[in-house]
Amino acid sequence: MPEGHTVHRLARTFGEVFGGQAVEVSSPQGRFAAGAALVDGLVLHAAEAVGKQMFLGLGPADHSPSAPGLADDLRWVRVHLGLYGSWTFASDGSAEVSHAIGAPRKRVGERETVLAAAAPEESVLAAWEPPDPRGAVRVRILSAHAVADLTGPTACEVISPEAALAVQRRLGPDPLRSDADPERFVSAVRRSRSAVGLLLMNQDVVAGVGNIYRAEALFRAGQSPTTPGRDVPGDVLHEIWDDLVVLMADGAAIGAIVTTRPEHRGDGAGAPPPRGRRAVRQNTDAAPGAVPRDESFYVYQRDGLPCRVCGTEIARSEMAGRNLFWCPSCQRDDRR
DNA sequence: TTGGAATGGACAA
DNA sequence: TGTCCCTTCCAAT
Numbered sequence: 001m002p003e004g005h006t007v008h009r010l011a012r013t014f015g016e017v018f019g020g021q022a023v024e025v026s027s028p029q030g031r032f033a034a035g036a037a038l039v040d041g042l043v044l045h046a047a048e049a050v051g052k053q054m055f056l057g058l059g060p061a062d063h064s065p066s067a068p069g070l071a072d073d074l075r076w077v078r079v080h081l082g083l084y085g086s087w088t089f090a091s092d093g094s095a096e097v098s099h100a101i102g103a104p105r106k107r108v109g110e111r112e113t114v115l116a117a118a119a120p121e122e123s124v125l126a127a128w129e130p131p132d133p134r135g136a137v138r139v140r141i142l143s144a145h146a147v148a149d150l151t152g153p154t155a156c157e158v159i160s161p162e163a164a165l166a167v168q169r170r171l172g173p174d175p176l177r178s179d180a181d182p183e184r185f186v187s188a189v190r191r192s193r194s195a196v197g198l199l200l201m202n203q204d205v206v207a208g209v210g211n212i213y214r215a216e217a218l219f220r221a222g223q224s225p226t227t228p229g230r231d232v233p234g235d236v237l238h239e240i241w242d243d244l245v246v247l248m249a250d251g252a253a254i255g256a257i258v259t260t261r262p263e264h265r266g267d268g269a270g271a272p273p274p275r276g277r278r279a280v281r282q283n284t285d286a287a288p289g290a291v292p293r294d295e296s297f298y299v300y301q302r303d304g305l306p307c308r309v310c311g312t313e314i315a316r317s318e319m320a321g322r323n324l325f326w327c328p329s330c331q332r333d334d335r336r
Numbered sequence: 337t338t339g340g341a342a343t344g345g346a347c348a349a
Numbered sequence: 350t351g352t353c354c355c356t357t358c359c360a361a362t
Contacts, residue, residue: 003343052344082344084356136356152356154344203345210343257343300343321351322344 002081004208005251007049008176010087012252014047014056017089017146022061024142025077028133028149035158036139039075044141046074050168050177051207053155054079076164077139082154091146092128171207175244176252186237189229196232197225197319197326206241208248212300215325216259217244219298224333225319225326258296264308265295299325 025040027033039058046057057074079085130147133140139150150156159167172188173180188205189196199205200214209217218225221240223232251257298308303316303325312329 006343080344082355083342084344086356138355154346154355201344212343214343323342 002052002083002085003210003213003248003251003257004049004051004174004176005248005257006255007052007054007081007208008248008252009255011047011049011054013089014044014054014148017091017148018044018141018143019047020044021143023058024140025058026140026142028137028140032138032156035077035156038158039077042075049174051171051174051203052080052210053167053171055164055168072161074161076159076161078155078157078159078164078167079139079150079153080155082152085153086151088134088149088151089146090131094145171203172205174207175241175248176208182238182241185241186234189232189237190234192229194229195226195319196223196229197324199229200240201320201322206244209244211322212257212297213244213247213251213259215300216257216298217247219327219331220259222330224331225324226333256291256293256296258291260291260296260298260308264298265291266308299327301325 020043022041022043025036025042027036042058043061043063044056045059045063046055048055048057056077056079058077059074063073081087128145130140130142133149135151137149137151138153138156141148141150173182173184185206189199192199192205194202197214197218200209200217201211214225217240220243221236223236223240247257247259299314301323302314305314306312307314307327307330310327310329312327314325315328316323316325318324
């Protein structure tokens, strides 16, 4: 389920679980054997997310983050999950490995394996053994206490610091990064005759937005997807940006995309929003307070269903080969 | 057992 | 615009 929020969450997890540790890197499936050999045994010094891409910086143990020119002796593993890439984590129970995030599956983002700690009498002597790789594992990253397996990525390669920077510079601003410049997004859209729905999916315009955030952000702004970018008012674009910052940060925090406001969820048509502090949303379906998937979106994959706000049937069509969902009434072309 | 679909993107024409 | 690639899951055969 890799939109930007997932990748940021993953980068955070890598930092927590493997940061500062020497890792064994291998390619059980074989396709990354050469790349794995370049970083095997190095220490993970950095885990960065930019848009939908993750960069793991590995280098010698004595590499000091404060040293000038530090990036020069790091090797970067660039991973792009694409449509169905996913990471699966497992640990001996000692590490803070609490989630695995990946491609669409029944329980979205929840392939999770946290092995029970070994029985006490064994644990003294027996080292933890990671589980066998499951499926076509392109990369395995292994420390003394945890393992991460990567399957199905669109991209996975070892690159130089310069190449990593070049990739990052090409991308548009990322709503999840504090160094992002919203004006770059606004001006890129307003320079273009392309439909705003197309531009939101363009990683050079805004990095990290995928099909769900595209559909939901346009709905929440009351903006038609087909309006040419140059005709979308600047204040609407700023509104969309600000909304993305909140929505995606929320998604990164809870591990799931939820864009519906409480008053628009199906459960209690008219159920009053909770008073006082907002309820904390949880990641897994089983967690109390979690918003079920079928109440999480306004328009995404809701074609044929009534709009949560106005009751009009949600529409679907294709835009550049991807499904596009919108409410023909709330997002009328002439409304903005 | 097969095949379609999925939160993506690179590339060719 | 179309084609291809990466992999998994599940409904339909």
